[in-house]
Amino acid sequence: MSDSTHKPPRLALAYASLLVRRPGLVLLALLALFGVSLWGTTKLTINSNQLDLISQELPEVKEVKRVIDMVGGSGYLMLALRADSEPTLKKVADDIAAKLLADKEHVRFITYKVPVEFVQQNMALFIKTEDLLEGKTRIMAWLKDQLRRNNPFFIEIQKTEPVKLELTDLINKYSSVGKKSIRDDYYISQDRKMMLILIKPMWDSNQLGKTKDFVEHLRKELAAYSKSEQSGGVEVVEDYEKMGNDKLVAYGFTGSYKTAVDDSYAIEESLQPVSLLAFAAIFFITILAFRKWVPTIIVSIGTVIGTVVTMGFTYVTVGELNMITSILGGLLLGFGIDYGIHFIFRTRLELGQGKPYDQAIQDAVVNAGRPALVSAVVTSGSFFVLMISEFRGFSQFGFLAGCGTFIIGVLLFAWSPALLALLGRINPELPKKLIGEMKPPATQNVNTGKELRIPRPGLMLAVSTVIVGFMCAFAIPWSDVDVPTDRPATLAERIKAGIRFNYNSRALIPEGQPSVKLQDEITERFDISSDPIAVYTKTLEEAKAVYDELTDPKNKEKYSAIDQVVSIYTFVPPAETATANAKILADWKEELKDIDVAALPPEAQDKAALFMKMLEAKPFDVHGVPDIYASQFRHLPETKPENHGFLTFIYPAVDLWDGKKMLTFVDQTSRIPTPEVKDATGKVLSPAMERRAAGAAPLFARLARIVLSDGQLTVLLVTLWILVMHYLDFRNVKLALASVIPLTVGLAMMLGIMTLSDLHLNFMNIIILPILLGFGVSHGLYLLHRFLEGTSPVVALRSVGAAVASSTLTTAAGFAALLVASHNGLKSMGIMACIGLITTLVVSFTVLAAVMQVMWDRLPSKLKSGVVHTPAQQPSDKSKSEAA
DSSP: OOOOOOOOOHHHHHHHHHHHHOHHHHHHHHHHHHHHHHHHHHTOOEEOBGGGGBOTTSHHHHHHHHHHHHHSSSSOEEEEEEOSOHHHHHHHHHHHHHHHHHOTTTEEEEESBOOOHHHHHHGGGTSOHHHHHHHHHHHHHHHHHHHHHHSTTOOOSSOOOOOOOOOHHHHHHTSEETTEESSOSBOBOTTSOEEEEEEEESSOTTBHHHHHHHHHHHHHHHHHHHHSGGGTTOEEEEOSSOOOBTTEEEEEEESHHHHHHHHHHHHHHHHHHHHHHHHHHHHHHHHHHHSSHHHHHHHHHHHHHHHHHHHHHHHHHTOSEETTGGGHHHHHHHHHHHHHHHHHHHHHHHHHTTOOHHHHHHHHHHHHHHHHHHHHHHHHHHHHGGGGOSBHHHHHHHHHHHHHHHHHHHHHHHHHHHHHHHHHHHOTTHHHHHHOOOOOOOSBOTTTOOBOOOSSHHHHHHHHHHHHHHHHHTTSOOOOOOOOSSSOOOHHHHHHHOSOBOOBGGGTSOTTOHHHHHHHHHHHHHOOOSOOEEEEESSHHHHHHHHHHHHOGGGTTTTTTEEEEEOGGGGSOOHHHHHHHHHHHHHHHHHTTTOOGGGSOHHHHHHHHHHHHHTTOOOOOGGGSOHHHHGGGBOOTTSOGGGOSEEEEEEESSOTTBHHHHHHHHHHHHOEEEOOEEOTTOOEEEOOEEEOEESHHHHHHHHHHHHHHHHHHHHHHHHHHHHHHHHHHHSOHHHHHHHTHHHHHHHHHHHHHHHHTTOOBOTTGGGHHHHHHHHHHHHHHHHHHHHTTTOOHHHHHHHHHHHHHHHHHHHHHHHHGGGGOSOHHHHHHHHHHHHHHHHHHHHIIIIIHHHHHHHHHTSOHHHHHSOOOOGGGOOOHHHHHHHO
16 A cells, blocks of 8 residues: 555546436436336347257257257157056047147147057067077977867877977067067057157247247146046046046156256246345345435335346347346346445445535545446456357356446446435435434544554464365365265265265256156156157168167177167168078978968967968068158158258167266267268268267257356456456555455355365356356455555444445345255255355455454554555545545
């Protein structure tokens, strides 16, 4: 610090003077801006298409758009039916399917049963030759025994047991294609108690609003069906726990369409009550801080106006909100009100010095305006850093939150001073009466006459440093050993691991989310994984190359995360196997030509016809696959010509909710090498290349990597931004470093506390880090700027400490409201933000206070007794003359 005789910047004085001299004009301009912004706010809509939030140039986006064009979307909306009665299940499924097929407005196509006769008749061509021979041996042994025993002249001298036909092991081995049973046309579970109807809507799963409306439409349709005569008295009810019976069918929705809707709208629905609770908490804390209603109402109205202006700005610049920026309003309410709190507290302090209302307001704008302006610039810049993100949800959020923070900061330093100035013109005593005053804090002990100071600052600093260092040490990973996830980690395990990142997305969604529970139940009942991803190929030859690569037993380890591969070639028997098996079947048929079916037991006669058809099977190639199967892998008629081709579907063998496993699955399917394919003449049918799978999993994997990389990069950039701006503000390295003590130390303590509490970083709360960095700058700024006005640390703490504490608590209250959210991701954001805000506040009043006392003690006494100002904090000439 050094003595200075510079005047405050002319711009700051001119601005403050305008607010005092023309308050009515300023308020009219603000209200006019509010009116225009309110109109723009009413025009805002929320774009629920998540695909629009990712760069359209990413290969993952281009590939998934191709799949959408080819088959109408990635994944399905799955309608699951439950009942004890199989006939009831099938009748209800048939009735619902007929209604869905008639709905040309919403439904592109459905899949709920596939004729299996062709597969049954040709299954012998797919069976391994050794298994076919084994089956033939068993059947022939049984057949000969049955014919012998059914012969009227059969006489057994020594009784023997009939040959038993044991084919269960072979039947189970070849009873499905992919995971679809070939015993039944319907998509029915092995226990015959659940049936699936796979619905492909007319839009993609990223268009959440359309899916949500369609699900509501289906609920009404199913309720109407229950009341109709067509149901035959069967009631269809939505239930994710209940098992139906002959007269009750329980249904539920899941699949990628439904889980995407549930997760996104769980956030939106959680935020509605949270926003109201947050505003109520902020309002209550502000009243406690001011001990008066009027200042609370002034800053609250100003914050609301600023938020509406920001929404209007959003309409002009971006045009719409998305699922991320839709939380902007609630966030700005918690952040923005801080500027009003600091202005009111400073005005009360100026009034407490006996200044007339106009001079008090003007000096409050100048003195509190500088740290507020620096805080707004730094906080806005911290948000602007998010604009580097490839994820448009984050980049737009960073742009709008940064602009909104600055807008609200400027607006509150216009609205509040102008309103108080207007009230002062009505009655000069009115501002003091309405907002109160704060007498300058005492600088000396009334009993001893000695200067009030923070006792033993060196000891406090040493003790605080030890405690803080101890807490921060818990955040450091001291071991590479993974912490167990199947049970709560012990304290020792947590300390060794340090702060951890939780990759499991299940930890973010609401507990007991019905669509996820149903998805787990389907996985168990049908032994199938979630929706597949798809690999596009232009020709059949390319599709064959992909299928061969993924199903080659030699590559099992290479593609360990893949459960099954379903392609048009799944329905084509391997050529060598088919040829060998066809010869066996022909020989077998010849052996059986003289067999009289009527001589077999009655129960065997029923299956004899199908068996004889199976013996007729002849090898066929991909062109012999019936269209009902082939169409599942071929583009739709309306597909663009450049996207004509075939799809190979890949099902994961891992839980895609686990982020690490999802990344492994996506990595294994993002570069699928295929060799060059030539025809008999040597013409290249398919060049050697790497194929990329498309679908929800690759998109989420890319987004996860964006979040992780952006989280690290933004924290680094925000930290550099804060240090540079603080140095430019103070023009002193020591002061700049001192001002960021609450921020850096507080957040390090936060990570240590999270480790001890078994709380983790995740894909949602990691975005809080740059936000906390941006907000945390205000603690050190306001305290140090007050200190640099020539007040001792005790006076600085007593004069602006209440404002710092109040502004922090209001923001914490806004985030604390997230603790009641049903969405666990939002809840984790609230917990992390509250811990970070409280730790930075505690550090401000301990470590920073001790540092300021040490700095104060080292000042020459002549500077202590004088008034020490930074260039922007000099009193105006008018106040000097009045003081004289």
